[in-house]
Amino acid sequence: MTQNIPTHPPIADLADRLARAQEAVRAVGANALLVTPGPDLRYLTGYDAVPLERLTCLMLMAEGDHVMMVPRLEVEAAKASPIGELGLIVAFWDETDNPYRRVARLLPDRGWVGLDNHMWAEKVLHFRDAMPEVIQGLAGVVLEDLRMRKSADEVDALRRAGAAIDAVHEQVPQWLRAGRTEREVARDISEAIIAVGHTRVDFVIVASGPNGASPHHEVSDRVIEVGDPVVVDIGGTMPDGYCSDETRTYAVGSAPVDFVEYYEVLQTAQEAACQHVRPGVSAESIDAVARSIIAEAGYGDLFIHRTGHGIGLETHEEPYIVAGNDEPIAPGMAFSIEPGIYREGVHGARIEDIVVCTEAGFERVNHRPRDLIIT
Numbered sequence: 001m002t003q004n005i006p007t008h009p010p011i012a013d014l015a016d017r018l019a020r021a022q023e024a025v026r027a028v029g030a031n032a033l034l035v036t037p038g039p040d041l042r043y044l045t046g047y048d049a050v051p052l053e054r055l056t057c058l059m060l061m062a063e064g065d066h067v068m069m070v071p072r073l074e075v076e077a078a079k080a081s082p083i084g085e086l087g088l089i090v091a092f093w094d095e096t097d098n099p100y101r102r103v104a105r106l107l108p109d110r111g112w113v114g115l116d117n118h119m120w121a122e123k124v125l126h127f128r129d130a131m132p133e134v135i136q137g138l139a140g141v142v143l144e145d146l147r148m149r150k151s152a153d154e155v156d157a158l159r160r161a162g163a164a165i166d167a168v169h170e171q172v173p174q175w176l177r178a179g180r181t182e183r184e185v186a187r188d189i190s191e192a193i194i195a196v197g198h199t200r201v202d203f204v205i206v207a208s209g210p211n212g213a214s215p216h217h218e219v220s221d222r223v224i225e226v227g228d229p230v231v232v233d234i235g236g237t238m239p240d241g242y243c244s245d246e247t248r249t250y251a252v253g254s255a256p257v258d259f260v261e262y263y264e265v266l267q268t269a270q271e272a273a274c275q276h277v278r279p280g281v282s283a284e285s286i287d288a289v290a291r292s293i294i295a296e297a298g299y300g301d302l303f304i305h306r307t308g309h310g311i312g313l314e315t316h317e318e319p320y321i322v323a324g325n326d327e328p329i330a331p332g333m334a335f336s337i338e339p340g341i342y343r344e345g346v347h348g349a350r351i352e353d354i355v356v357c358t359e360a361g362f363e364r365v366n367h368r369p370r371d372l373i374i375t
């Protein structure tokens with residue numbers, strides 16, 4: 001199932017992203033976006049450069065040709081990436097140059113530039129020194145809107161990531177056995193995440209018994225016992241950069257009666273929130289659907305986090321499915337729906353799928369059964 005996974009989107013898709021980003025830069029009146037290695041650079045150019053202390057920076061210009069500024073020793077790597085095929089100008093700086101001034105010389109000395117949201121603080125400050133009269137803003141203002149609406153190609157990438165993590169969850173029941181530690185189970189899961197085609201393990205949560213009540217518990221040396229509910233929340237990054245994220249809750253041997261009661265409520269809430277997804281509903285209304293069902297059953301105080309987060313080249317990105325976010329959901333938006341119920345010190349449960357808003361409603365990219373699985 002893992003053969004022929006591309007490492008970057010089609011060149012035409014990247015060219016289209018660059019064109020739309022340039023239009024958006026003009027629309028907000030910025031001189032340029034300065035984008036250092038990370039998900040924004042990968043989104044715009046397909047270049048998966050490693051973030052290092054030397055400056056590598058895409059200058060996405062409002063006017064004229066874009067420039068990829070790289071250290072001389074990275075020229076070949078940049079040209080070998082889709083940047084070569086995209087025909088971007090690759091400019092380089094030598095070890096003794098000040099790269100920030102080289103960038104500044106190619107830009108107007110007034111106005112504003114957008115810096116990618118994850119740029120290292122030291123680079124932000126070097127740019128401030130090099131362009132003292134230029135206002136620095138966040139490139140996210142321009143890029144979030146583009147990255148939030150996935151193209152058909154990106155939705156395909158998320159489907160591949162969803163199928164891969166499904167294939168890991170499919171194997172989890174065989175590893176969840178009384179007498180094993182969370183850490184031992186997590187090791188099996190990590191190996192499988194890579195074996196099914198991810199290039200990186202992003203996180204492995206195996207939260208058994210009382211640990212299940214802590215949503216971001218990772219793993220411990222706790223020995224799993226008969227009757228433990230176990231929350232398993234796992235994800236990785238595929239060769240094309242797109243991320244997976246899926247939670248299922250299991251029970252080892254049997255499940256406590258009080259747990260089964262709220263698990264059913266949780267499953268109903270998660271399903272209802274998914275069914276609510278269609279173009280035009282607000283992000284916060286999806287959260288409200290899940291929350292109201294859980295609250296009406298008397299567990300409102302035990303659902304202690306937002307319902308979900310956007311996902312793509314980052315595991316957590318816009319749109320956030322949370323009260324206060326009135327962003328209208330549009331076709332192509334992809335996000336998690338992951339309500340949870342956490343009884344502190346006792347046990348907890350979470351069910352998480354990644355869904356994509358479609359013209360007609362929604363599509364899940366995760367398909368493992370959501371009924372409580374007794375291992």
Ligand code: ZN
Binds near residue numbers: 235245246352
């Ligand atoms: Zn998750």
Ligand code: ZN
Binds near residue numbers: 245309336338352
């Ligand atoms: Zn998640």
